[in-house]
Amino acid sequence: MQEARRGTRSRETFQYTLFRWAEELDALSRTQDLLGCYEQALELFPDDEVICNSMGEHLFRMGFRDEAAGYFHKAVKLNPDFNDAKENFYRVANWLVERWHFIMLNDTKRNTIYNAAIQNAVCLGSKSVLDIGAGTGILSMFAKKAGAHSVYACELSKTMYELACDVVAANKMEAGIKLLHMKSFDIEIPKHIPERVSLVVTETVDAGLFGEGIVESLIHAWEHLLLQPKTRGENGNCEKYGKVIPASAVIFGMAVECAEIRRHHRVGTKDVAGICLPANVKFQSPACSSVDTEETVEPYTTEKMSRVPGGYLALTECFEIMTVDFNNLQELKSLAKKKPDKIGIPVVKEGILDAVVVWFVLQLDDEHSLSTSPSEETCWEQAIYPVHDLADYWIKPGDHVMMEVSCQDCYLRIQNISVFGSECEVDAGKNFTKDKDLLSLGSEAELCSALANLQTSKPDAVEQTCILESTEIALLNNNLYHEGFKMAMRKVLSSLAPEKLCQAMDTHCQNNEMSCGSRENVSEESIPEPFYVLDVSEGFSILPIIAGTLGQVKPYSSVEKDQHRITLDLISEANHFPKETLEFWLRHVEDESAVLQRPKSDKLWSIIILDVIEPSGLIQQEIMEKAAISRCLLQSGGKIFPQYVLMFGLLVESQTLVEESAVQGTERTLGLNIAPFINQFQVPIRVFLDLSSLSCVPLSKPVELLRLDLMTPYLNTSNREVKVHICKSGQVTAIPFWYHMYLDDEIRLDTSSEASHWKQAAVVLDNPIQVEMGEELVLNVQHHKSNVSITVKQ
Numbered sequence: 001m002q003e004a005r006r007g008t009r010s011r012e013t014f015q016y017t018l019f020r021w022a023e024e025l026d027a028l029s030r031t032q033d034l035l036g037c038y039e040q041a042l043e044l045f046p047d048d049e050v051i052c053n054s055m056g057e058h059l060f061r062m063g064f065r066d067e068a069a070g071y072f073h074k075a076v077k078l079n080p081d082f083n084d085a086k087e088n089f090y091r092v093a094n095w096l097v098e099r100w101h102f103i104m105l106n107d108t109k110r111n112t113i114y115n116a117a118i119q120n121a122v123c124l125g126s127k128s129v130l131d132i133g134a135g136t137g138i139l140s141m142f143a144k145k146a147g148a149h150s151v152y153a154c155e156l157s158k159t160m161y162e163l164a165c166d167v168v169a170a171n172k173m174e175a176g177i178k179l180l181h182m183k184s185f186d187i188e189i190p191k192h193i194p195e196r197v198s199l200v201v202t203e204t205v206d207a208g209l210f211g212e213g214i215v216e217s218l219i220h221a222w223e224h225l226l227l228q229p230k231t232r233g234e235n236g237n238c239e240k241y242g243k244v245i246p247a248s249a250v251i252f253g254m255a256v257e258c259a260e261i262r263r264h265h266r267v268g269t270k271d272v273a274g275i276c277l278p279a280n281v282k283f284q285s286p287a288c289s290s291v292d293t294e295e296t297v298e299p300y301t302t303e304k305m306s307r308v309p310g311g312y313l314a315l316t317e318c319f320e321i322m323t324v325d326f327n328n329l330q331e332l333k334s335l336a337k338k339k340p341d342k343i344g345i346p347v348v349k350e351g352i353l354d355a356v357v358v359w360f361v362l363q364l365d366d367e368h369s370l371s372t373s374p375s376e377e378t379c380w381e382q383a384i385y386p387v388h389d390l391a392d393y394w395i396k397p398g399d400h401v402m403m404e405v406s407c408q409d410c411y412l413r414i415q416n417i418s419v420f421g422s423e424c425e426v427d428a429g430k431n432f433t434k435d436k437d438l439l440s441l442g443s444e445a446e447l448c449s450a451l452a453n454l455q456t457s458k459p460d461a462v463e464q465t466c467i468l469e470s471t472e473i474a475l476l477n478n479n480l481y482h483e484g485f486k487m488a489m490r491k492v493l494s495s496l497a498p499e500k501l502c503q504a505m506d507t508h509c510q511n512n513e514m515s516c517g518s519r520e521n522v523s524e525e526s527i528p529e530p531f532y533v534l535d536v537s538e539g540f541s542i543l544p545i546i547a548g549t550l551g552q553v554k555p556y557s558s559v560e561k562d563q564h565r566i567t568l569d570l571i572s573e574a575n576h577f578p579k580e581t582l583e584f585w586l587r588h589v590e591d592e593s594a595v596l597q598r599p600k601s602d603k604l605w606s607i608i609i610l611d612v613i614e615p616s617g618l619i620q621q622e623i624m625e626k627a628a629i630s631r632c633l634l635q636s637g638g639k640i641f642p643q644y645v646l647m648f649g650l651l652v653e654s655q656t657l658v659e660e661s662a663v664q665g666t667e668r669t670l671g672l673n674i675a676p677f678i679n680q681f682q683v684p685i686r687v688f689l690d691l692s693s694l695s696c697v698p699l700s701k702p703v704e705l706l707r708l709d710l711m712t713p714y715l716n717t718s719n720r721e722v723k724v725h726i727c728k729s730g731q732v733t734a735i736p737f738w739y740h741m742y743l744d745d746e747i748r749l750d751t752s753s754e755a756s757h758w759k760q761a762a763v764v765l766d767n768p769i770q771v772e773m774g775e776e777l778v779l780n781v782q783h784h785k786s787n788v789s790i791t792v793k794q
Contacts, residue, residue, distance in 0.1 A: 014041075015050055022058065034058060049078040053085040060092065069096035070159065073681075087787035090683045091621075096159050097681040099660065100379070101135060104203075105678065106659045106668045107379040110370060115142045115670055117245050117364035118201060122146035125238030126199035130154070130225060132184045132217055133204040136674050137164035137177065143201065144176045152193050154180040159681075166677045184217050187225060196227045198238060201245045207302040207372070208383035208412045209249055209360050215324075215332050216410060218244060222329040229327055244326045248363045251321040251412065252373070255401045257351035258312040261303070263477045263755075264470040265355075265386035273482035273546050278574035281567055282465045285473055288388045299413050301470065302381040305357055305374035309693045309754075315353060315395060316345045318373075321405050321412075340404035340415065350396040356403065356414055358383040385414045395419050466567040471615040472540045474757035481749060481757075485609070485641065486546050488743035492607055492639045493531055493550055530554040531606040532599040534585060538611045538620075540564050545572055547607070548581050556585040558595055596629040604635040610710065612645055613739055613751055616687035617761030619708070619788060627710035640710045642741040642749070647706040647788065649737035651777065653730040653768075654696035657686055661764040684766070684789075688759045691736050691752055699728045699771060705737060705781050706788060721793065722779045732769045732777065735790050736762040763790045 018041050025034040038055040045051055056071030069092040075085035104110060118139065122129070127149040131140040134153035143151050155161040161181040168177050180192055189195060200221050204212040222229075226242035262268065267283040270276065287301045305312055321343070325331050359372040359382045372380035387393065395401065400420045406413050468476070475481065533547040536558045544555035545568065559565055565584050572582045589595055599605060608630045612623050630640050658664070662682045663675040703724050709715040738752035738760045751758035769792055771777060778793040 011045065011048070014045075015048075015054075018051065019054060022054070026058070031062065047078055049075040049082050049085060052078065053082065053088060056085075056088060060088070065092055066096065066158070068092060083784045083787060087621075087785065090685055090787075091618075093681055093683045097163070097678060101678060102663055102682070103379040103660050105136065105138065105663045105674060108668050108670075109377075110379060111138065111668065111670055113364060113368045113370055114139060114201075114203070114245075115146075117368040118142045118199075119146040120365055120367065121199050121238070121243065121245060122148050126243060127239050128195070128197040129199045129201060130184070130187075130193070130197045130221070132200060132202040132221065133212070134164055134179070135160055135203075136678055137168050137179070138669060138672060138674065139201045139203065140164075140177050141168065141171055141173055141672055142670075143199070144173050148199075150194075150197070151177045152180065152187075152197070153177055154182055154184050154187060156181075156183050163677055163681075167672075167674050170673050170677065184225065185220050189225070193225070196225060196242070198227050198240070198242055199245065200226055200242070203246075205246075205249075205360075205362065206383075207381045208298070208300050208358060209251055209324075210407055210410055210412050211298060213410050214326070215335055215407070218326055219329065219332050222332070229329075246362045246364045247327055247366075248323065248325045249360050250323045250363070251358060251360045252318050253321045253345075253356050253358045253414070254314050254318045255316040255345065255347070255353055255395075256305075256312045256314055256355055256357050258305075258308060258310070258354045260309045261312075261384060261386060262352065262354045264474045265301075266388060267473055267476050269477060269479065272476065272479060272542060273486045274549060275482075275542055275545050275571065276574055278570060280463050280574075281570050282463070283468055283473060283476065284388060284465060285386060285470045286467060287384070287470075288386050299411050299415075300358070300383040300385050303357075303384050304381045307690070307693045307695070309690045312357075313349065313351050315347055315349050315351050316401060317348055319343070319345050321358065321414075322407075335407040338406065340406040340413075342402065342404055344400045344402050344420070347395045347397050347399040347401060350394070353387050353390065353393045353395050353401065353417075353419065355387055356385040356401075356417065358385065358412065358414070383412070385417070387417050390417075390419065392419075464563070464567055464570055466540075466563055468540050471757045476540075476542070478755045478757055480753075480755055482542070482546060484743055484747045484749055485543055486550070488639075488641060488747045489533070489547055489607055490550050491744065492637075493553065496531060496606055496635070496637050497551075528552050529603075532556070532603060533607045533609075534558070534599070534605050535609040536585075536595055536611065536626075537609055538614075540567075541609075542568070542571065543609055544568075544582055545575065545577070548572070548577060549575070553606075554583070554599070555581070556583050556588075556599070558585045560586060596626060596633060598633055604638065605630075605633050606635055606638045607641060608634065608638075609641045612642060612708070612710070612741060613758055615758055617689065617738065617751070617759045618685070618687060622785065624708070624710075624713075624716075624785065628713070631711070631713075639744075641743050643711045643744055644707060644709040644715075644742050646704055646740045646742070647708070647737055648702045648740065649705045649735045649763075649779075649790065650698055650702045651700040651724055651726070651732045651771070652694075652696040652698050652734050652736060652762075653732065654694060654734050654762075656695045657734045657762055657764050658768075661686060684763055685761055686734075686764055687761045689736065689762055691738070691760045692754070694736070696734070696736075697728065697730055699730050699732055700724045700726055700777075705779070705790065706783060708783070716783070718784065719780070719782050722781055724777045724779060726771045726773055726775045726777060729771060729773045732765065732771055732792070734762045734764045735779070736760055737788075737790070765792065 018037060022034050022037060041051050052071045052075040056068040060068035072085055072089035072092060073096060075082060076089050122143060129143040129148045129151045131153040134140055134155040137153055140151050140153040155164055161179065165179055168174050168179065187193060202214065204214045204217060206212045228242060230241040265285045265288060286297050287299060362370045372378055374382050402420055403417045404415045530552045533553055533555045535541055535544045540559060544557040547553050547555040557568060568582060610626055610630065611620055614620055627640060662679045665675055666673055703722055705722055707715060741749040752760055780791045780793050782789045
């Protein structure tokens, strides 16, 4: 017994020493030494979940997310009750096994059609098969079951490769399928496979078709790994020739009006809580800006249009964008070199042009195809190309939506979207317009355009493009959020200076101008001490500028990106802020990991703004620790915003959430035993949900689950039971939740509101619970650090 205690103490001492030394090495940026220390520590204590978790945290901070997720997963396996590791693992599980694996494996239609096409090919003689991007190995197993003699499967992800090995062995096919942990580009003959294969199967396609690199991998496969294709009209055994499943694809598009896409990709206001957004600042989402940046960024975002909040309106008929033959090497090679095609599409309904929605039909062979259309019941999302930079987004029948289409940098690109009015000469009988058509604007339109340029152009104006995440654009469009903060900040500042109400910034500026002649006679002592306001929100925020309009305030922003700082400076200038009113806090902080400290050695903050909820719908990591530090840095009467947060939830029946969280038995995967292995990586919490469009049946009314008080911590409880009254009979499969953030007792922000930039999240139960109307269900709600666990008390 004493020896066990001594062993525990010595291990704890070792852990403490390791972690302190790791902090020192991290501070000195000695990354290799830090990782070396952990590797040696894990050689001594390979089953120490605390060291595994700590190693994962360091790797995650360094940007090695896959590796970090592996260590978190190992820590959870070593100790399933280790909350720190569980919280870390849940947050990064999407990188370990992406959520779409579950959705696709549950798509019986997709599995059945792929299986039928592979069976056809093998029966016709394609007996040697290479599965590129194997994932769980399902397509390889279809090929083996169909009678293929030799099956090879390559998978780059270490986690997915190991998972596929387990799955193939469990289905007793390990002798017939050779798994390779590598890219297909690195496969060599005869080193890895003995000879060229007669069939390549792959589903390395994303919502925009090309984004997973299918074109590049198939060019390489045709040149190095596949037998030569059968020429047209040639007869003979298919075993002597090469072919690809899918054989081809047709890409379609449609112009739409969609308010939800608009608010996430276009700033639709020029005034945010009294702050003017100047014309020389242009906000763009990454999907809009990727054409002009040097980085290879996905030029689209994705949405399941059948579930988009508020729905959408089709403004054009669906139109064909391009076709691609995956069995034609020359066509694949020419894709990236082709000049953009110009397409003109007639408008059939009037509305606001917000985006071009894209999907495709994957022709697996002559008989079998899969469509990712928004009108199909499918596991697929659609690719969304937001429209930006138009003088007028309103379109009507008679107009044509013009665009340029190409395949560059592995991506389908739809660029230079514009509108030609009915008065312009557009050949509606042809899809492809000519360059001269683009110059056929009437002289009146040209004159108006020239006049507009004369009126708006300022030679000395600094033009700034500011790239914001789509959630940041949605936040900028949320006026209620900014007005709420403005009112709450004004109330706090007024209470701190009862003898003088806070004055608006424009009055402050006018007073400055009027008194500038006599200012030289005013001593520094007579200038009142400002109120200090610190905004440590994540990402782009104009709250410090709003604070600066409320009187004698010194606002500090904690934005990190240079382009965000330049943009905030330009907004300050456009709103006539005296220079240096707004400051960037990180320039004053030596250690960026210790953002929360005094504004000056002898001063305290009047207001500290914290980001409590992530856009995903989860509570921010370490928020209660940040709140504890913040309370120590407030002047008497100062406040943290929000002051407290109430978490709400309700019981629902939702088959959608169940299927997106775990593979449902062997029936969905056509009898193959995959579920127990991939479901090891299921996460009980689904994030980035839209409750307004989620397919579900509410079985209770919303109830308060938890209170997080940032100003008065003794009101918090780490463990509580909540009774929920059942108002409809059914099966409880999930508990969606959201938050009310109270800036004070009267001003509240709802993270489930229509204008919210936040999404919602849900706990998905392992096993559904049958309930009857009138019953009560008791939920156990536990709060550990920033992790909330909700379980049903049986």
